[in-house]
Amino acid sequence: MCATCGCGDHSGAVITVPHDHAGHDHAHPHEHAHPHDHAHPHDHHPHEHLPQTETISLEQKVLAKNDMLAQEIREWLAARDILAFNVTSSPGAGKTTLLERTIRELGGGRPISVIEGDQETLLDAERIKAAGCSVVQVNTGAGCHLDAEMMRRALDTLDPPSGSLLFVENVGNLVCPALFDLGERSKVVVISVTEGSDKPLKYPHMFAAAGLVIVNKTDLLPYVDFDLEECSRHARSVNPDVQIVPVSAKSGEGVIDWYTWIAAQ
Numbered sequence: 001m002c003a004t005c006g007c008g009d010h011s012g013a014v015i016t017v018p019h020d021h022a023g024h025d026h027a028h029p030h031e032h033a034h035p036h037d038h039a040h041p042h043d044h045h046p047h048e049h050l051p052q053t054e055t056i057s058l059e060q061k062v063l064a065k066n067d068m069l070a071q072e073i074r075e076w077l078a079a080r081d082i083l084a085f086n087v088t089s090s091p092g093a094g095k096t097t098l099l100e101r102t103i104r105e106l107g108g109g110r111p112i113s114v115i116e117g118d119q120e121t122l123l124d125a126e127r128i129k130a131a132g133c134s135v136v137q138v139n140t141g142a143g144c145h146l147d148a149e150m151m152r153r154a155l156d157t158l159d160p161p162s163g164s165l166l167f168v169e170n171v172g173n174l175v176c177p178a179l180f181d182l183g184e185r186s187k188v189v190v191i192s193v194t195e196g197s198d199k200p201l202k203y204p205h206m207f208a209a210a211g212l213v214i215v216n217k218t219d220l221l222p223y224v225d226f227d228l229e230e231c232s233r234h235a236r237s238v239n240p241d242v243q244i245v246p247v248s249a250k251s252g253e254g255v256i257d258w259y260t261w262i263a264a265q
Contacts, residue, residue, distance in 0.1 A: 013150050015157050016137040018125045066180055069148040073155070073183025077166070083110075083265060084166040086182050088206060089190035090199075091172030094216040096124045098190060098249040098258075099167055103131040106259060111164040115154045117146045117171045124169065134158060145176035151183060165262070174203040185265055186211030193217050193226040200234040208238045212245060212261055219248040 077084050089095050103112050114135040116125040125137035136158045138150050146168065160166050168184060170177045177187075189210040191199050194217060200207040207213065213235050215228060232244050243261060247254035 013141065013153075014137075014139040015150075015153050016122060016125070016139065017157060018122055018129045018135060018137065063179065066148045069152060070181035070183040073148060073151055076155075077183060077185075080160075080162040082160055082162065082164050082166050083262075084168065084182075084184040085262075085265075086168045086170060086177070086184035086187045087190060088170045088174065088177045088187060088210075089172060089192075090174055090195060093172075093190045093192040093195065094249050095169050095172075095190050096127055098214065098216060098247070098255075099169060100127060100131040101249055101252065101255060102167070102258070103128065103133045105255070106165070106262075107132055111161050113158055113160040113164055113166050115146075115151070115158060115166070115168045117150075117169060119144075119171060128169075134160070140171060144173045145171050145180055146182060147180045148182055174199075174206045178203075178206040178209045188212045188214060190214045190216050191231075193220050193224050193228075196225075197227045197231040198234060200231065200238055204238040207235050207242065210239060210242055212243050214258060215244065215246045216249055218246045218253060219251050 087095050087099070099114060103114075106112065112133050114125075114128045114133050116128060116135055116137045117140060118124060118137065119140050121139070122137050125135050128135040136154050138146060138154050140146065140150070151168070168182060174189070187206075187210045189206055189212070191213065193215065200213075215231065218228075221228070228246060235242055235244060245254060245257045245261060247258055249255070
């Protein structure tokens with residue numbers, strides 16, 4: 001078990017590059033050497049009944065090791081002028097649909113690459129590949145988030161070109177991804193109007209860590225009980241500086257504001 005969030009062991013995460021023919025996909029770990037030989041933050045797991053003070057100490061140790069590697073990743077990306085965004089959401093909020101549209105509409109500018117995080121399957125990676133983008137899939141198994149070691153391994157496999165955009169589609173979860181820095185420029189939280197206006201109050205750590213909140217599926221506003229102004233107030237109550245962009249990834253409404261935000265970074 002992971003001492004920090006209580007989820008499963010992440011050490012067996014599988015990095016996969018989708019093949020051209022879905023029928024021939026064989027998930028397998030890529031053993032790529034990289035310049036930073038760091039032990040995985042979760043290699044050593046506590047006994048089930050650690051005293052609280054020891055548990056807190058171990059959690060701090062896990063996060064400190066993750067943050068150290070994340071800073072090295074951040075410097076590596078900056079040296080290559082690679083702009084990376086960590087995209088988080090609940091399951092089903094529309095991250096993949098938003099990225100598909102973004103790839104199609106921005107792909108003529110800077111090269112775009114994607115790291116896909118899911119517990120199982122290559123489904124989202126295949127969708128991203130079909131949109132015309134280089135992608136690797138990280139399957140975390142029982143893990144509920146990506147960490148910096150998984151990010152490093154994925155970058156070794158993906159090898160994004162200098163001057164490119166890099167989107168990390170994190171595992172669908174608004175709790176654990178808030179704790180783990182991946183070396184990104186900014187976290188982007190996607191919520192949908194079907195989830196309720198109080199989401200920022202229920203998951204304050206995620207929204208406090210975000211540089212941008214995207215409110216997706218605005219085409220459904222006439223059919224759901226969602227107050228955009230109330231949601232915005234809640235988000236700014238935990239993060240006064242956060243920017244909020246309403247969009248419909250399906251229709252394209254509002255996505256120009258998302259692209260403008262990216263350009264401003």
